[in-house]
Amino acid sequence: MAHHPRRIAVTTPLLAIPPTYFVTEHAEHLLRPGAAWMFRVHPLASHVTKGATRIPIIPALPNLGSFSQRSRIASAAMPLQARHVIRERPDLIHQHHGVWTAGAAAAARILRIPMITTFHGTDAVTAALPHPQGLQRVHRQQARLAFSRSDRILAVSEHLRRTALAAGAPADRTLVHYQGIDTDVFTPSPIRMDRPPAIYVLSALIPRKRIDLAIRASQQLMHDVDHELHIIGDGPLRSALSRLASDTPHITFHGQVDRSRVLEALRSADLLVLPSRAEAAGLVLLEAQACGVPVVVTGGDGKQEMLQDGVTGTVTSPDPTPVELARALHAWLPDSSRMREQVARAARNFVVTQRSVHVGAERLVQIYDEVLGTA
DSSP: OOOOOEEEEEEEEEEEETTOOHHHHHHHHHOOTTOSEEEEEEEEEEEEOTTSOSSOBOOSSOSOSOHHHHHHTGGGGHHHHHHHHHHHOOSEEEEESSSSOHHHHHHHHHHTOOEEEEEOSHHHHHHTOSSOOTHHHHHHHHHHHHHHHOSEEEESSHHHHHHHHHTTOOGGGEEEOOOOBOTTTSOOOOOOOSSOOEEEEEOOOSGGGOHHHHHHHHHHHTTTSOOEEEEEOOOTTHHHHHHHTTTOTTEEEEESOOHHHHHHHHHHOSEEEEOOSSOSOOHHHHHHHHTTOOEEEESSSGGGGGSOBTTTEEEEOSSOOHHHHHHHHHHHSOSSHHHHHHHHHHHHHHIIIIIBHHHHHHHHHHHHHHHHTOO
8 A cells, every 4th residue: 555755844033055954954865765754844934046946935925025034033034834734734844953943833832743953053052041132031931932832842962952051942852963964066176296285174153163262273384384374254353354364375265155166165175163152052063064074163062973083084173373273274184195085085975974964854754653553
């Protein structure tokens, strides 16, 4: 007897593709011939490039005006979002982000169906604040609504799971679900040893990313080994960081680039560094390793779960000095093609076997089955 696909309503506050692919990534992977699952995404507001996903997108707010304008009023559209989901009559609701969850929670209550919520970072951190201010109070209330209404709460790292527990998430329903990346897209390129090693930073240029630390470490490292530092991304600190690097011509700012150029950059990198604070996970670390690139990160948050310390990169102390970070970078700059090839194999193997979208999707199926009672 043929079985009808289980219908999953994926709800989320704001959806912009590009650059944000993770909301639909696992659903895309599960759309195989004869698939047991059918997905529709119900954001409050969206801006999705045509052809960027095969999953139907049904925003609560119509695409009138700019995405920025719709984003500012998106929270008011939660009743409309609930109405759209109820009309679809799904078997399960999967909410991404623990803020603006009232629409998903209302639909789940009215339909009497399970709800799962994935927490991605600032949502759990805000929920754990002892003295939230202004909008933070609303976000905490929405996160706590998700805690109480969700049959499973998924955190994208063990670090974030602990943060969610501190914020009041129920321990018996809160687990880690690592977000995978597509290892068929992120693949290595031939190794080159005919140029100075290339270190890359891919990040928003904002204070908590600590790009100044990467620049100072590179300046320190230049005393010992010739290399290039490429910074991809933009943000309010662009001018200040450019001034910091003005006397070091080996540092290049590329600004914001599209997804294809990100892939090109990772394939040409010899090393990726991410010295940020308060990172829930860091998918770019997995993308780099899938391309055979080792990574250096600061510890103390979810980044340290995105590599094998000492095998595919290094986890430093949470607050290293530029000299300490430079020392960690130096250790992973290749001195031979053989070393580079060995590290590339280890890095890619880690992602393929433990952090790929395939692994993440299969785990998500297990969670869906458990919640729906079909395990």
